[in-house]
Amino acid sequence: MPTVIVDGIEVAIEKGERLNGIQAAERAGIDIPRYCWHPGLSVVASCRMCLVETGTRNPDTGQIAMVPKLVPACQTPATDNTVFVTTSEKVLQSRAMVEEDLLIDHPIDCPICDKAGECYLQDYHFEHGQKQRRADIRPFTSRRREMGSTVTLFVDRCVMCSRCVRFTREISGSAELMVINRGSDEEIDVFPGFPLENKLSGNVVDLCPVGALGDRDFLYKQRVWFMKQHDGVCTGCSTGCSILVEENQDTVYRLKPRENPHVNQWWMCDEGRYGYHHVHSGVRELEVRRRADSGYQNVEWAEALTEIDQKLRKAARLGVLLSPHLTVEEAYLLAKYARSIDTQALVALGPVPVVGEDERFHNGFTIRAEKCPNRRGVEEIVAHFMGRVATHEDLLAEIAAGGLRGVWVSGGYKAPSLDADTAARFDGLEILVVQDMFSSPLWEMATYQLPGAAFAEREGSYVNHADRLQTAQWAIRPPAGVRVEAGIYWRLLGGAGLYKARRVLDEVADTIRYFSVASRPVSPIGVDLKANLLAAATP
Amino acid sequence: MTPFEPILLANVGKPGSHTLAAYEATGGYAGMRKVLAEMTPAQVIELVKASNLRGRGGAGFPTGLKWFFLPKDHPGPIYMCINADESEPGTFNNRILMEDDPHQVLEGIIISCYATRAQTAYIYLRYEYPLSYDRLQAAIDELYAGNLLGKNILGKEFSLDIYLHRGAAAYICGEETGLIESLEGKRAWPRIKPPFPAVEGVFRKPTVVNNIETACCVTQIAARGVDWFKSMGVPADPKNPRDPGSYGPKLYCLSGHVNRPGCYEAPLGLTCRQLIDDFGGGVWKGRKAKAAIPGGISMGLLSESELDTPLDFAGPGKVGCLGLGTAAVVVLDETVSMVDFLHNSCRFFAHESCGQCTPCREGTAWSLTMLNRIRAGKGRLKDLDLLLEIGDTMGIIPGTTICGLSDGAAWPMKNAIRKFRGEFEEYIRRTNPTGYMETAAVEALPVLAHH
């Protein structure tokens, strides 16, 4: 097995793996500082922060021959017997010099800069920088110019790593960002009249190692050290980007992509990134209500659930619409609950929101037209219970034919999923439970209105367009008055203790073959459900 | 010393020297015809390798070896880029060759392209040489008309197009991969190496970048042979098997405080003092030399006592200079303030730094800031130590930058301060009697104008 030696630590790499010095060092638990290198972009080796010493070890004699000059770790291949030294005097001095160079003309903006707390310049200064300022002192604050509707630029904070420019040329292909001027006068800019307006624009803020590029949505909203990060999955479309949900005291402030080589690499689209504001919308439904002749009356959860259970049993002939916004676990539990009352209960896939066409970018990243995270997962659950993928049209047909008396419609939609005409076709049921975040024509017809959870409040799994199952953690508690669907279904099924998604996923994996791979612990980047199906298919 | 009969400059000064007729009348293109008729490309590479010709653009890399690095059996296209961006302060020999003997240049290019199987050659010409542009273009047109360029030259299976590509006043376009990026239409940020241009150059194809004077040497080697070329210059050090020696004639540019600045041809190995006294009429105004730049400002400074240094590829390095560079000597007389000299140098490099990598972009700017402050009478002794530290840590020699511009920026700082430290200290003490000893960081000079 090829071996790389980093600071004396042996790192085994796979034959044929193409790693650079930074990646090899990572495996040895050593972090080589860098600004311009990013695994998703071309290598430019311009920041010079990652300079290390390198050499080769003679495999026969064990003797090490070092190259006399420093080399950028980002552009040095790590192959068998490559030696890296990252802590020698020469390396440390070079890092301190680069850091000092970047601070010479850097504005004194930390107290007013969003990036404080997650800034490479700050962090590397503390870890690797000079003890004292030696360059002339000229305190100033940065100029600011807008790049577009999503991104702003604090011009003088820029360290010229060129990540943002490379992103717009290599990833989004839109080439809006440019460098202007030469030498120490260089700045980032957009061409007048051609602002940064592409659907991946928010990624450049993630890429910026300092506080030069700012996210206009997040600007000045929260200090990063107050926020907690939770692994999540974007629910904007069926691509299912891995994300981080960042919150403080139950308010979501920011979504960021999480690295997932199988789904989104390091990116997410703006629709997904900025698509969390509905979670804290002032018009979210927060109260359980029961329909009466005089209008809707507020009810306590416990009372409402008891009544609902009784009325469903009385109705006997049941149907459930499983929203493609529900997690796998939730969809399964709701279907199981319905079937526990009516063994013939009609389990159907809720309306699937589709907007426009799939949109593919320069590097292959795709924003999908299917604007929900879990149609595949819910489909398979429906198929398990029904033997086929029944849709909401099938359920409406059953209602019209008089075959259903009680229906539970689950939600999680950002906008009404059914128009008024379609909603009207739900009329005449003994009991209609509508569970969702926002009012809609159907909501106004419900016998029981149950306020539903938003994605950031759910814990559970989603299956994306490519049959990859990923599990999201819950990030915030729902607003007072709202209970997460999963907990309710768990309670209705007589489950003891707190709802834990993993326990339900175990049952789903044991019960439904499509999900069988998920019986093993699911890694943060998910699991390909097809893998086992292919294996299972082989006799 | 016996007068040297110019070869590279033989045609310069004659009426109509830039025309095809005049060039052919004195034997021009005979070498090329012979090469095309009697030699294979591989044999031409061997010829140039055998001559130990080293590039005249500043780096001194053996030309034949550079050609040899091209991948064999590459489907092509292979490109030749001729570096006519001559911008190293003090240097002007390429200009003279292009203006007054463009056909010698073109003959060398054609032979080089034949050897390297390049079918397209771009002459990257600095915009500040309008006469060179006109003369070269006219000469190229004459060659197309005479079937010495274009399809099937002289009826052979060798086709070549030569295009002039004009720059826009940026020194870094004289750097090999900076030139390539500029030619491709982008900002001239030099590329990281590897890959080297021979493998992946302009338009991502194998490319050779050669200098104008180098091309002329190729012309003369083809015409007169390897033995002639190696009959002059400084032989390789027998104790060092890797030393290619310093063979052949060299065009020396002489300027600054001399009576007769000009471009003079002599075998490699002429000393600085010989150039100044025998060719340049000595230091002007009856003064003495204080220092001299040996090979373009990037190479640093020779002190007066070092003027007997031979100007070959090995000489200047032995007295702490960066190397021979472009062999452009600039003489500073005894009245020159080294502070003024260094300020001029730092200003040049700060202006020309491409800005891509941190140590150069910030280091050249920082150096200029300090020199401005020193000149304004607010310098500190500590500034000298900082300038030396910046100089010692930036460049491709320590490995901290992508290209050699920063080495060029560093060497004048290192040489000037180390060889004339007393003068710098005296200036600082005298002009800043109350602050010269300060070691903590001081307030920056206010920026009044920015141009």
Next chain:
Amino acid sequence: MSTAERILTPEMVAAIKDYFPRYPTRQAVTLPALHIVNERLRCVPLAAVVEIAQLLELAPAQVQDTLSFYGFFKQDKPHGLVRAWVCRSISCALRGGEEVLDRMCHAAGTHPGETTTDGKLTIEFAECLGACEYAPCMLAGKTLYKNLTPELGEKFVAQCRAGNGQEPPEKEINGPIVAGGPAVVGSAATNGHRV
């Protein structure tokens, strides 16, 4: 955009397209295109950059990126009818180039890079013009002026402002040539340099 509003004339577009066959990419025609426009308009306005980008199938930002690197192309308004580059590098500085530049700017009433109010003259500083044997020297148009003094520089400014946009003849402005070497052996006419 109607033809009347376009900055690039059909002649300029044709001249730019003439360069296409020379290179395997359109992007390589960027500098030639910038020079073609600049030589006719004495500047490359932002609107021209957009049109050049369209021709070369690039984003305007890519062309502007390259343009702004060089510090050579003016964009807000045309440079003077005469654009004079006075060298400030070491060989010229050693022989009084800075004083020439200062005196010329003073005479013209401008800073380096600025244009006189009558639009006739822009004085710029240049880095080494590659004519160090004629230091201090200056390049305007295709003419190289040699061995200048501050007085000759002032004379140049006066002639530009009195003139019709042509560079003054070299022989009116040159100081005594001191360069040696074959390039100046014999009369100026025989070595091909314009007089």
